Amino acid sequence: MTAIEDVFRSEWGRLLAALIHLLGDFDVAEEALQEAFAAAVTEWAGEVPRNPRAWLYGTARHKAIDRLRRRARFAEKQAELAYLAPSATSDEMNDADESGVPDERLRLIFTCCHPALAEDAQVALTLRTLCGLSTEEIARAFLVPTATMAQRLVRAKAKIRGAGIPYRVPPASELPERLSVVMAVVYLVFNEGYAAASGESLVRHDLCAEAIRLARVLRALLPDAQLDALLALMLLHEARRATRVDDNGEMVLLADQDRSRWDRAEIDEGRALLQSSLRTSRPGTYALEAAIAAVHADAHIASDTDWKQIAAIYERLYFLHPTPIVALNHAVAVSMSDGPAAALPLVAALSDSLIDYHLWHATRADLLRRLGRDDEAIASYRRAHELAGNDAERRFLARRIEKLASSRHD
Amino acid sequence: MQYLLLIYDDEKRWTNMTEAGMQKGMSAYDAFGKEFAGKIKAGNALQPTHTATTVRTRDGKRLTTDGPYAETKEALGGYYLVDANDLDEAIAIAGKIPGALTGAIEVRPIMTFD
Numbered sequence: 001m002t003a004i005e006d007v008f009r010s011e012w013g014r015l016l017a018a019l020i021h022l023l024g025d026f027d028v029a030e031e032a033l034q035e036a037f038a039a040a041v042t043e044w045a046g047e048v049p050r051n052p053r054a055w056l057y058g059t060a061r062h063k064a065i066d067r068l069r070r071r072a073r074f075a076e077k078q079a080e081l082a083y084l085a086p087s088a089t090s091d092e093m094n095d096a097d098e099s100g101v102p103d104e105r106l107r108l109i110f111t112c113c114h115p116a117l118a119e120d121a122q123v124a125l126t127l128r129t130l131c132g133l134s135t136e137e138i139a140r141a142f143l144v145p146t147a148t149m150a151q152r153l154v155r156a157k158a159k160i161r162g163a164g165i166p167y168r169v170p171p172a173s174e175l176p177e178r179l180s181v182v183m184a185v186v187y188l189v190f191n192e193g194y195a196a197a198s199g200e201s202l203v204r205h206d207l208c209a210e211a212i213r214l215a216r217v218l219r220a221l222l223p224d225a226q227l228d229a230l231l232a233l234m235l236l237h238e239a240r241r242a243t244r245v246d247d248n249g250e251m252v253l254l255a256d257q258d259r260s261r262w263d264r265a266e267i268d269e270g271r272a273l274l275q276s277s278l279r280t281s282r283p284g285t286y287a288l289e290a291a292i293a294a295v296h297a298d299a300h301i302a303s304d305t306d307w308k309q310i311a312a313i314y315e316r317l318y319f320l321h322p323t324p325i326v327a328l329n330h331a332v333a334v335s336m337s338d339g340p341a342a343a344l345p346l347v348a349a350l351s352d353s354l355i356d357y358h359l360w361h362a363t364r365a366d367l368l369r370r371l372g373r374d375d376e377a378i379a380s381y382r383r384a385h386e387l388a389g390n391d392a393e394r395r396f397l398a399r400r401i402e403k404l405a406s407s408r409h410d
Numbered sequence: 411m412q413y414l415l416l417i418y419d420d421e422k423r424w425t426n427m428t429e430a431g432m433q434k435g436m437s438a439y440d441a442f443g444k445e446f447a448g449k450i451k452a453g454n455a456l457q458p459t460h461t462a463t464t465v466r467t468r469d470g471k472r473l474t475t476d477g478p479y480a481e482t483k484e485a486l487g488g489y490y491l492v493d494a495n496d497l498d499e500a501i502a503i504a505g506k507i508p509g510a511l512t513g514a515i516e517v518r519p520i521m522t523f524d
Contacts, residue, residue: 116497163519164411166496174498 004040007052012132013217015056017108018101021167023064026129026157032064039063053099105130106169106221109214112156113182114165121156122185123192128153130217131210141192141207179222183230183286186214190234208238225281228273233286235270236293239263251396255302267297288317307337324353332363340370358387362397369404378404412451412520413500414491418484419513421458438508446492446503453490484513491520 012033019029036059040052049055112125124142127133133141139149159165170178193207215231243257274290277283283291292313299305314330327350335343344367347360354360365380378401385397427435443450462478478485487509494500497517504515 114497116501163517164413164494164496164500166498170498 003046003048004037004044007040007048007056008037008132011053011056013108013130014103014105015053015060015101016129016132017104018057019060019064020129021102021104021107022061024167026160028064028067029060030129032060032067035063036060051099053101057099057101103221105217107167109182109218110169110178111160111165111167113178113185114160115178115181116163116165117156117159119185119188121152121159122181123188124149124152125156126185126214127189127210130214133210137206179224179226182218183226186211186218187230187234187286189214190237194237208234208241212238225277226284226286228277229284229287229290232270232273232277233290233293235266235273236290236297239266239270239297245392249392251392254296257302259300259302262297267294270294271297283316285317285321288313288320292317305336307333311337324350325357328354328360328363335367335370340367343367344371356387358384358389358393358397360384361387365400369400374404374407411494411496411500412491413494413497414489414518414520415500415504415507416486416516416518417488417490417507417509417513418482418516419487419509420483421485421487423512424487425458435508442506442508445506449492449494449503451491451493453488455488456486458487459485487513 015036016029016033019033020026023029023032033056036056039059040056108129109126112129113122117125120142124138127138127141128135135150135153136146139146142149144152169175189207190211193209193211212231212234215227215234219227219231239262240254240257241263243259243261244252246252270290271294274287274294277287277290281287292310295306295310295313311330311333314326314333318326318330328347331343331346331350334346344364347364347367350360361380361384365377365384368374368377368380381397381401381404385394385401388394388397424432424435439455443453459478459481462476464475464477464479466473466475490503490507492500492503494503497519500517500519504510504517507515509515
């Protein structure tokens with residue numbers, strides 16, 4: 001990565017947040033910041049100034065004022081310049097560090113994740129503004145045409161402007177509810193990267209890394225036990241990154257992963273965060289999911305896994321978050337602690353809600369296989385294969401079918 | 411900014427209501443009106459949708475039909491026009507409308523032309 005790309009990665013979100021606050025407009029701020037980075041490419045000539053953040057902020061501010069001057073008619077110009085002048089010097093500087101750039105990223109996060117915006121718009125806008133991902137990159141990550149993603153971003157920004165969504169951190173009374181929306185967006189970004197719903201590659205690591213980076217920014221700005229738990233959860237999963245896919249891009253099950261290659265530093269950090277979260281607050285869904293991941297991390301070989309404890313945590317999770325997916329995971333844990341026969345009725349009970357979910361069929365197939373009911377297992381694997389959207393998952397299921405079918409003819 | 415808060419609810423709730431229930435409902439709206447008197451610019455309850463008429467003009471000809479524009483279980487039953495600093499304030503006011511407890515409030519910013 002070149003020095004300037006490095007600066008772009010680390011500074012884009014913070015600079016854009018400050019510029020939006022200063023200029024009161026997402027598009028003007030974004031264009032000005034893009035121009036400032038373009039200017040940096042030629043003017044820095046490979047040598048990054050001592051304070052790149054201040055340089056970029058000052059340059060973008062000038063570009064924006066120039067642009068507004070050029071664009072505005074006389075009367076409007078006066079008004080706009082009057083608006084710009086004081087806010088750039090007075091109260092703006094209060095929470096700024098030595099770079100002179102105030103940190104307004106919390107305002108930006110809460111605005112992008114406003115519940116009045118559609119969920120997919122919240123995600124797209126957060127990745128675009130805070131992470132600096134290009135529209136093309138976001139479109140690729142979510143497998144939609146670039147034009148569709150561009151349209152989604154334009155609409156979201158138009159709603160912020162048109163409906164009067166404020167650029168601010170919500171008051172304390174609304175903070176828990178609003179923060180939960182922000183955390184849901186971060187987790188959605190992570191999940192999209194971790195278990196890509198569709199497409200060729202199973203893991204889109206860039207999205208996982210962005211989600212973790214966002215959570216770190218949030219935690220630094222707004223300490224919260226649920227946030228600790230969310231970051232712990234993501235780190236404990238991310239630690240398995242290197243082992244989830246083999247050299248041919250094929251999926252490797254948790255039981256077959258080379259645990260010596262799990263990232264110990266991420267596991268240790270995740271565990272410490274989880275413990276600090278549990279010290280200060282009752283466990284929420286993120287903490288319980290992180291606790292499950294931590295139990296897996298504790299087992300140095302798969303057969304050492306404490307499945308009884310995992311099943312118990314899933315039961316608590318179901319109490320907080322009673323979804324059929326949680327119930328399915330609970331059933332899997334039961335199958336490991338008490339055997340497939342105990343789990344099969346639990347899985348069967350979920351047929352109504354999960355009949356179109358490939359992992360329901362794959363789970364059922366696995367239990368039937370373990371019970372020696374091969375024909376039924378093959379039929380269920382076939383159904384899972386038909387429903388799976390991700391190529392790596394489909395190939396995995398195809399191998400299972402092949403293996404079972406051939407062993408049956410032996 | 412100004413926002414129109416459109417109150418959608420199941421009309422049968424009001425038509426099937428007892429006298430006492432009706433009075434309770436009215437006093438809830440009275441209390442809401444008093445609490446946000448400084449914000450409310452206008453507001454009305456509408457007669458039920460069986461009194462509605464829908465009019466269209468096509469090729470210079472007027473077409474008049476019986477009934478509301480959209481037949482839905484939850485119908486537009488009233489509205490408030492409010493002044494609010496931003497969408498968050500409008501949402502906060504909308505959440506206090508008694509109709510929000512049983513139906514839903516649509517928050518629509520008023521278009522300004524400059």
